[in-house]
Amino acid sequence: MFALRKPVFTSRFLSTVAKAMNDHGIVPDVLKDAPDNLIQVSYPNDVVVKLGNELTPTQVKERPSVLWEANANSFYTLCMTDPDAPSRAEPTFREWHHWLVGNIPGKQVPLGDVLSDYIGSGPPEGTGLHRYVFLVFQQNGKIAFDEPRLPNNSGDKRGCFSIAKFAEKYKLELIAGNFYQAQYDDYVPILYKQLGE
Structure with a gap:
């Protein structure tokens, strides 16, 4: 009897996520160990997150759709989460979390607790x-969850967050990840107004 082997594509693909x-x-700034599986993240106008590609604040201003292999x-x-707040050179507010949703049934993000x-x-x-991880x-x-519910019109209580400590607190198991990079563009002042800054 022969044991089933994972296709070469899968093992190469999985190691690509951790390697990136x-x-x-991101290891060690956010995580102790990287996940092997990829989250598919896509924004309107066919903007896709690809393991460190550069996107603009204008391209990522709307909530994305997110998919992963889920039960x-x-x-x-x-x-x-952003480990580079206010900058990668001086991350005094590491991490500044941009989005946190729990109790997502399967991969139905809109049904989770925001x-x-x-x-x-x-x-x-x-x-x-x-x-942006x-x-x-x-x-x-x-x-x-005994966390405060944070709206999208304020930046209060988002800095100095640690997703690793959050995961430890609630005994969460890391299964997938992805990330992009972005720097200032002319949408940023509009966002700051939204946040009351």
Whole structure:
């Protein structure tokens, strides 16, 4: 009897995710270990997140659609976080989380509990490229999160966050990730007005 082997495409593909996260310093800046699986993240106008590609704040201002391999009977947590706040050289607010949704049934993000509503990228002028990291964690079951619910018209309570500590607190298992990079463009002042800054 022969054991089934994973196709070469899959093993190469999985290592690509971890390699990109290691190459871009997401390990260790955000995570101790990178996931092997990819989250598909797409914005309107066919803008797709591709393991570190550069996008603009204008391109990512709307909430994206997010897909990953999910069990329909399980619950998941999705996070988007920026470890480079206010800059990669001086990340004094590491991490600034942009989006946090828990209790997602299967991969149905709109049915999850929004803990922090989506805010697009807003890197300050002159701070270079920021990394915006999407992570999906599998939960052990439905969770009664004791986190504040944060709207998308304020930046309060979003800085100095740690998705690794959050995952440890709620016993979440990291299963997938993706990320893009962005720097200041002329949409950023509009976003700051939305946040009351």
